[in-house]
Amino acid sequence: MSADLYDLLLVVIPQRWASCMWSALWQGSVALAVVWILCSVFPRIPAGVRCWLWRLGLAKPLLQLFAVPQIDLALLPRARTVLAHIVSDGFARDLPTRATLLIRLSRPVMALWIAGTAAGMVSILVGLGRSRSMVARCVPVRDRELNVVMAELCREMGICERPYVAVADWASVPMILRLSRGHVVVVPPDLLTPGRREDLRLALAHELAHVKRRDLTWNWLPAAAKVLFAVNPLTWAAGRELGIAQEMACDEMAVGATGAGLAPYGKLLLTMVRPCRTAGPTWTVASASAGASAKLMRRRLMGLRHVQDPPVARLAGSMVALLIVCALVMPFQIAEAPRAVTPQAVTLLAIGMTKTYVCKTVVRSDVRIVQLGEVEIRTSR
Secondary structure, eight states: OOHHHHHIIIIIHHHHHHHHHHHHHHHHHHHHHHHHHHHHHOTTSOHHHHHHHHHHHHHHHHHHHTTOOOEEEEEEOOHHHHHHHHTOHHHHHHSOOHHHHHHHHHHHHHHHHHHHHHHHHHHHHHHHHHHHHHHHTOEEOOOHHHHHHHHHHHHHHTOSSOOEEEEOTTOSSOEEEEOSSSEEEEEOGGGGSGGGHHHHHHHHHHHHHHHHHTHHHHTHHHHHHHHHTTTOHHHHHHHHHHHHHHHHHHHHHHHHHHOOOHHHHHHHHHTTBOOOOOOOTTGGGTEEESOBOHHHHHHHHHHGGGGGSOHHHHHHHHHHHHHIIIIIITTEEEEEOOOOOOHHHHHHHHHHHHOOOOEEEEEETTEEEEEETTEEEEEEO
């Protein structure tokens, strides 16, 4: 292996990756924290807008990782300067520099990240394969009345490609599964009894709302964030909050499409309470289930209270939240303040413009000494 190729693969690329990954982790954490604060301050934000807020927050670390150009906001003091004031100058001077840390840690950390990313990609493939195997164990429902209901709901919700309905003994709650082309709505057998036709209509409307909103496609975003930033707990929390917001948005759309009252729909949700089970991190790209734990179902029921809120109250919070995230969070990144420019630097610039001198640079720990003629400038690294 040539020296240039060795430096590229084992020095340049790992150090560049480490720098982008560190920026992505903490810049993305700041964006997700801002979204969480906005959703807490404005509880009447519609669930559909909450989905976009969390998606934007999850997109922030991806933009940082792939080094998308952004505007620097020099709001943070330099770390060595802070440590020098808090502890001592000697302590700050003895700390290893960022370049040293990148050289020492970039390669082993990148190797671990590659292994974790590969495991996450395998999880995605397992989730898709599991979805196909579950579809194979379903039985299509042949019912003229059900077909009429599906046609009416699809027309009301503006869905062109109608999913087909299947029944499965293993299903305890309605769910939607991804196919290579289209979707299939899976319902439990007890929901097909004659006495639960209205419940079936409401459940189908909820699952069709996932199709209309393209939730399974958008779920690739949190799945990718979980795979690439598995060490960041805020990424996992954001993925969970996004899933809850999607279910609440589908609840609102189902109520609006069917014209049903909140009481019948809330009663249906209570029948879908299931014990909390841990799902795979990428399972959401292949499936969406209407069931939830009692704690999450309570949040969905509480969210139904805001469906009939005045539009002005909901619109105001939505506009403020979207404006803050889109205009103040996405295009900017927080950076350290630049090194202070001393008066000697101005003198050096003036000398350099008029005469030519031999320039000598000496680097000592965190101090860089530049000598040009009789002028000496000391700057922190």
